[in-house]
Amino acid sequence: xxxxxQNSPSLSVQEGRISILNCDYTNxxxxxxxxxxxxxxxxxTFLISISSIKDKNEDGRFxxxxxxxxxxxxxxxxxxxxGDSAVYFCPTVSGNTPLVFGKGTRLSVIA
Amino acid sequence: DGGITQSxxxxxxxxxxxxxxxxxxxxxxxxxxxxxxxxxxxxxxxxYSQIVNDFQKGDIAEGYSVSREKxxxxxxxxxxxxxNPTAFYLCASSIDPGLYNEQFFGPGTRLTVL
Numbered sequence: 001x002x003x004x005x006q007n008s009p010s011l012s013v014q015e016g017r018i019s020i021l022n023c024d025y026t027n028x029x030x031x032x033x034x035x036x037x038x039x040x041x042x043x044x045t046f047l048i049s050i051s052s053i054k055d056k057n058e059d060g061r062f063x064x065x066x067x068x069x070x071x072x073x074x075x076x077x078x079x080x081x082x083g084d085s086a087v088y089f090c091p092t093v094s095g096n097t098p099l100v101f102g103k104g105t106r107l108s109v110i111a
Numbered sequence: 112d113g114g115i116t117q118s119x120x121x122x123x124x125x126x127x128x129x130x131x132x133x134x135x136x137x138x139x140x141x142x143x144x145x146x147x148x149x150x151x152x153x154x155x156x157x158x159y160s161q162i163v164n165d166f167q168k169g170d171i172a173e174g175y176s177v178s179r180e181k182x183x184x185x186x187x188x189x190x191x192x193x194x195n196p197t198a199f200y201l202c203a204s205s206i207d208p209g210l211y212n213e214q215f216f217g218p219g220t221r222l223t224v225l
Contacts, residue, residue, distance in 0.1 A: 009151070034213065043115075043201050043216030044154070089153065098144055098169065099214055103153035 003027050004092055004102040012108045019077040021105050023090035026071065032093040035064060035075050037086045038104070044089060048075070080109045114138065115217035117202050122222045124196075132187045132220050134202035143185035144203040144214060147171065154201065160185055161207075189222065196224045 005024045013019045023033075031052055036044035050057040050064045050073070057064050063076045077084055087106045091099035115136045124130045134143065145157040146169075156169030160179040174193025179185055185204075189196045199221050203214040 041199070041219065041221065043203070043219050045216070046213055049213070098156055098159050101146075101154040101156075103151065 003100050004090060006088075006090060006102040006105045008105050009103065010106040010108070012110060013080045015082060015109055015111045016079045019075075019080045019084065019107055019109065021075040021077075021088050021090075021107065023073040023102060024071060025073065025092055027092070027094065028068075028071070030092040030094045033064070033066060033073050034091050034093065034099070035062075036089045036091065036101075037084075038089065039086050047088075077107075080107075082109050082111050085109045115202060115204055115215060117200075117217040117220050119220060120218065122220055124222070124224050126224055127191045129191060130189050130196075130222065132189065132200055132202075132222065134185045134187065134217060136183055136185075136202075136204045136215075136217075138204055138206075138215065139182070140204035140215070141182070141207045142205045143179065144205075145169075145175075145177065145185070145187045146201040146203065148199045148201060148219075157187065157200075196222060198222060 003026050034049045035047040037047045038044040048059050048062050048064050050066050055066050065074045085108050087104040089101050089104045091101045118133045142161045144159040146154040155171050157175050158177040160166035163182050166179050176188045201219045202217040205214045
């Protein structure tokens with residue numbers, strides 16, 4: 001049973017516009033939600049996180065929104081830049097268990 | 112310079128041979144993890160270790176083995192029992208297996224079995 005779903009395998013956005021990446025989750029017991037960014041042939045790097053007690057967290061161009069009632073998480077990148085082109089994952093944290101990763105969404109920012 | 116190192120970056124082996132992938136961290140992290148990435152599959156957990164001399168199976172442990180004799184090292188052996196070993200392997204670590212479990216990843220090893 002996949003606990004985290006990223007229903008859009010890919011997304012293309014023009015440079016300067018907003019990128020919106022989405023995740024849906026099934027388990028209400030997650031404590032934290034994280035976003036990771038991954039370039040090809042490299043390890044993922046941490047981008048931004050949000051606690052389950054908040055509904056928004058902002059860091060520069062990146063904002064994460066959490067809708068607990070809908071069990072939905074989104075990452076907004078504005079303005080999008082070509083260097084943002086990567087695969088984005090939204091793993092979740094529950095207690096002391098390892099991160100649960102989805103399949104990721106490939107973002108392509110077109111210049 | 113603290114971080115996680117995986118070596119080598121690329122590894123080639125003949126079918127039927129066991130191969131060990133190295134993962135070392137100097138971050139003084141308690142927990143370490145191994146993931147596998149295949150095209151279109153995201154990251155799947157193979158094994159993880161929350162403390163020295165202890166480890167647990169992840170979602171796809173069959174055909175793999177690990178050891179955790181030292182805090183800084185968590186080698187992964189891909190055995191001949193693994194049906195499809197060709198993949199990109201990622202090692203990660205976290206400060207502890209506690210509540211906020213941000214993981215730091217190594218650069219990965221791409222294993223190709225010929």
